[in-house]
Amino acid sequence: MGSEEIGDRRNNSSFLNCPSSLMARNSISDNVARMSMCSEMNPFYSSGWDTIVSGDQTGNYLGNSCMVHENEFGNPHYQVVLENHTMGSSSHLVHFTSDSSLLVDMVQKIPSFGSGSFSEMVSQNSEDGALGALLNGKRKRKNVEEEQQKDQTGNTSELPKEEEKKNVSNKQAAKQAKSNSNGVEPSKEDYILVRAKRGQATNSHSLAERVRREKISERMRLLQELVPGCNKITGKAVMLDEIINYVQSLQQQVEFLSMKLATVNPELNVDIERLLSKDLLHPRGGNANAPGISPGLSSSHAFPGLPHGTINGFPGTASVVENGDVEIVTEIGILVSSNQELKHLSGITGFMGWPAGIWWILDVERSKFETAPMHHEDELVARGCSMRA
């Protein structure tokens, strides 16, 4: 045993450089894989290298692991082994996670090795509560993935990524302290806790950038639902194009409608208004209006499309305010009659006397208010409000 140890130490010094340079190129997974290989040679592992293993220097540790390889397989084999590891790292990882407690101890001593995906905690001020919750939800989802792999280790602290291996010893303590204090509950603080997925940069700037991008994409998705015909569009430029077109068309519609309203001839409405004020104000019941109104209305000829039965709930008359006339609203009757204030407002005459029976006539109009798109819009409005909050 003694001679072996001496031999190993000599090899240690000579091969230390080799693995460290290789380390720089290979990912941690390879190391982990190598560790898994090490575990198969348990006797060497547990006895000889504990002192070195417990040290903080990862380079040494890796050197040791490589050395074990070397002792077992010889130099050329070592290279081959490394290559194999690079190819099949993921499979080795699986082995790693299901391995014995020995490896668990290893991991705990050298926290630079993770069991699966690597992550880093970044704190940021959250602007939107809703989005913060969303991201926390994402964090929790990622948490689940990681938990499965971390079960054996029992260590829930966050682990730095392979690129920052060199700074591990310095930053580790701080990060672990932060993550340990945060625990698994992100919702307590104001921060948006983000996890970097495997293969992504963990620079705080890039993480912040990613959060911002996620926010934007979330909102773009909402916009997609709002703008008709944008379900299949992927891509910011095309989506923005559609949004611009939609906003432009809506604004043009407003212009057009205001022009149309401006050209409404108010004179006809005066007669109707007089009729209405006479007939509608008196009876307040539903069907009682029918006999009263119909003779008056038939003279106006203003309702070409209305069947006789609908006169009962005469949809109302419309006039435009411009020349001092009473303003009346027709299909907007639902809006008006369901809101007391509106009734007061719009009624110099007219609305206040509207019978309750008007609803069944305006069912067609009402359906316009209560169709699915409206619900959808409500939902979007609500979501938009919550996002604004």
Added chain:
Amino acid sequence: MCNSTMLKQEFLKKWIKGLHIYNNLNKCITISDRKKAIKLSADVAIASTRKATTHWSKALMDDVVSRDGNNIILVQQILGGGQNAEKNNSGLITCSKRILRKSHNNIIACRKARRRVVPRCVKSSSIARKLVKNKTRMLKSLVPGGQKMDGNCLIKETLDYIVSLRVQVDVMRRLANAAERFDP
């Protein structure tokens, strides 16, 4: 559920108020005047439904006030009641200040960048980015108050603005249809 309907009712309420005011003023004689009055009161009404919680509504109100002094202030006061109090909303002000600062910094940075000679590259990513930039610029010109917003805020505001525009168009269209019925 009733949110959309309530919005429409609120808008209609305020719009009618505005129209009454214009009517009492008796200033609208020509059709174009009438049209302007209608549109103005509709804009003020829809902006006031948001009660200054969004940037576009505030910008719209400011726009209306700056366009034509007296009448509009009158309308605004009557329609808005507590609208002038909106400026005391410190939360929004700090938020908007932050955004202004950000956008201001961006503008300065852009100016500095432009001074440096940038070699033209034909990478697809840069083309895509240019396209997106042009389009966001266009969108900023469309949404009231958009010039002072950064990308993130712009999309949020656009969302809200689109919803409000839809409400406005819907109510106006119904009124126009109603008016049409009595004016064959």
